[in-house]
Amino acid sequence: MAAADLGPWEPATVREVATYFARFPGPWWIAGGFAIELATGRTIRPHDDIDVGLLRSDHLGAHGALPGWELWAADPPGQLRPWRQGEPLPAHVHDVWCRPGAASPWRVQLMIDESDGPDWVSRRDPRLRRPVRELVRRSADGIPFLAPEVQLHHKARACRPKDVVDLHAALPVLGPAERAWLREAIAGTTPDHPWLVLLQ
Template identity: 60%
Template sequence: MTHEHTPLHSWDPASPAEVADRFRDLKVPWWVAGGFAIELAVGHRVRGHGDVDVLLLRRDQLAVQPALPDWKWWAADPPGNLRPWASGEALPESVHDIWCRPAPGEPWRIQVMLDEADDREWVSRRDPRVRRPIDTLGLISADGIPYLAPEVQLFYKAEEPRPKDEADLDAALPTLTDHQRHWLVHAITRTYGPHPWADRLTRYR
């Protein structure tokens, strides 16, 4: 539970453009993630969104606090309890999500997700064998917004696909290159074993 009375479902997600504006001076890599990343990849609206996700490397976590200096930051301690994230506090590896909002009692606006890195490689927290160079982890939209490469986002969504994840796959599939599909099939199969998405990606023409 949170220490305040804002419901966990009370969200007014920032748009990707607002995120980019607020994080424009950040000196570390970051990417819009989740369903918005899929929409930035395909170039059109796919579905509604209950929140907005931003991916950051864990080693860069403290760089994000000054980007929103007056906002309130909350760390999601497993199994899902929110607690204030103190200024300068390095979060442990067990914490992957940070929620933030402009002031106490206001809706949540941005969720920051932390992922791992090894030197110049991104390392998936789902399976450390799944990794790639950090400079290939994301793309830039026509509007200059950094976003997570769709095959990486879909890899995370494949763990336990929900209807919205299926919608994201439907939208992204026609836009994926052969290289992206092959990477995604390999990552899904290695991490999750036999998977209907892997079969669909392999058959797609």
């Protein structure tokens, strides 16, 4: 959701994000295209922004991870508004843009996910659930990232050119169980999706 009319982006690095969220009180993870790169261990393509996932049950801790920053909630269909510290965001708000100050470029986009007790619940299909402990993997240097099959399920809906690039990059690192989960997850809502052939 990087739109030029809302101000420029200068994405933080993965390591910068890890520093920002080192003391975050709940689980967090690198999401989006950077998650696929962490899963594959290599750079794949340029990125317009960097996504950081967290659970709605923990989202009020975001201000503490980014003290002094401006955090703006993305109210559908695309309006940004200031998000005040201590304000619970409504259920329809899933994205938050973050920057150090008004004159600074946007650095981090927060993606707020749902949960039910110990389980993550997909916003794309609430029938899809996974224990939060199985949702996140870690890179060799300990940086948490969203499991690639879960990230690809999210990307399958838009199926943009960059999402296809990410799919082909991630296929070699998906084991049989991960491929089966992704195949079933996509087929549950889009039984004729073009990715299903690639996941056989």
